Amino acid sequence: MSSGISESILFIGAITATMIVVASLHGVSEELSSGISSRSSILASEMQSRVSIINDPAHVETSPLTIYVKNTGTTEIYTTGLHLLIDGQAEFDWDIEVEAEEAVFPETDDDDTILLPGEVGTITFGGGVSLDPGDHLVTVITRTNAEDTMEFTA
Amino acid sequence: MAQAAAAALLLAGGAWSAFGFTENLFDEQDALQKEWRDAQDLQIFIGDSAIQVDSVVAGPPVVVTLTNTGTTTLDASAVTVLLDGVAATVDSWTVEGVSSNVWTPGATLALTMDLAASVTDRAAVATEHGVMAFGGL
Numbered sequence: 001m002s003s004g005i006s007e008s009i010l011f012i013g014a015i016t017a018t019m020i021v022v023a024s025l026h027g028v029s030e031e032l033s034s035g036i037s038s039r040s041s042i043l044a045s046e047m048q049s050r051v052s053i054i055n056d057p058a059h060v061e062t063s064p065l066t067i068y069v070k071n072t073g074t075t076e077i078y079t080t081g082l083h084l085l086i087d088g089q090a091e092f093d094w095d096i097e098v099e100a101e102e103a104v105f106p107e108t109d110d111d112d113t114i115l116l117p118g119e120v121g122t123i124t125f126g127g128g129v130s131l132d133p134g135d136h137l138v139t140v141i142t143r144t145n146a147e148d149t150m151e152f153t154a
Numbered sequence: 155m156a157q158a159a160a161a162a163l164l165l166a167g168g169a170w171s172a173f174g175f176t177e178n179l180f181d182e183q184d185a186l187q188k189e190w191r192d193a194q195d196l197q198i199f200i201g202d203s204a205i206q207v208d209s210v211v212a213g214p215p216v217v218v219t220l221t222n223t224g225t226t227t228l229d230a231s232a233v234t235v236l237l238d239g240v241a242a243t244v245d246s247w248t249v250e251g252v253s254s255n256v257w258t259p260g261a262t263l264a265l266t267m268d269l270a271a272s273v274t275d276r277a278a279v280a281t282e283h284g285v286m287a288f289g290g291l
Binding site: 011014015017018019021022023025026029030032033036037040043044047048050052054055056058059060061068070072073074099117118120122148 | 157159160163164167170171174179182183185189193229232234236243275280283286
């Protein structure tokens with residue numbers, strides 16, 4: 001009798017322990033899969049993302065400094081995630097206006113927070129950004145690490 | 155008896171987790187490979203794309219004529235034009251004299267901008283994927 005009870009306790013204990021192990025294993029697998037999935041999605045977005053500075057280097061407006069950035073990739077670019085460097089120094093005093101290419105994307109509105117593929121954004125730097133006469137570099141970097149640099153003479 | 159049942163459960167659970175994980179891994183790898191191929195294709199497309207500015211009519215209206223000198227077909231509607239360094243709105247365009255967005259290799263694209271002022275120096279043109287060309291008066 002007592003042997004039967006002991007066996008039952010042992011059985012329930014073994015099953016419970018096993019279920020805990022299996023649940024933990026499954027949880028770890030799920031977490032790993034989810035991590036791989038997020039990383040893949042980020043990588044895919046980075047691979048499809050491209051941005052180009054399309055100014056005419058011979059005609060760059062410098063007061064105020066104005067640059068044109070075009071989304072030359074196949075994914076949208078969030079303008080709130082843009083970073084701008086002038087001669088390697090980060091600049092934060094700028095504003096962007098997105099001109100929707102209505103012929104291509106008739107459904108788009110004038111949303112300045114998103115650059116759809118093919119759209120051009122006009123970035124105007126604030127009055128605090130002044131350039132000495134000479135050669136300069138301007139760089140634009142997106143949140144997905146797409147970047148472009150243009151050299152021009154002020 | 156208890157040990158055997160526990161071992162069987164452990165085995166089944168482990169196999170279930172491993173199967174789900176492996177399946178997910180393969181799906182992600184497939185998706186990533188497709189994105190990678192698309193990115194490679196885009197690079198090749200851009201490498202094979204080239205344009206040249208044939209002429210710029212000072213205007214108004216300003217007319218910029220270009221030739222697709224590459225081996226890829228470009229989207230005429232996604233071309234951006236800068237006149238004397240300032241972005242301009244293209245009001246109409248024709249490919250080989252016909253209103254079309256399909257700009258095939260060797261074809262001539264004429265862009266018209268109904269501006270009040272004329273161009274004094276030159277035009278810069280960028281395709282949808284950032285291939286550029288410059289041309290003066």
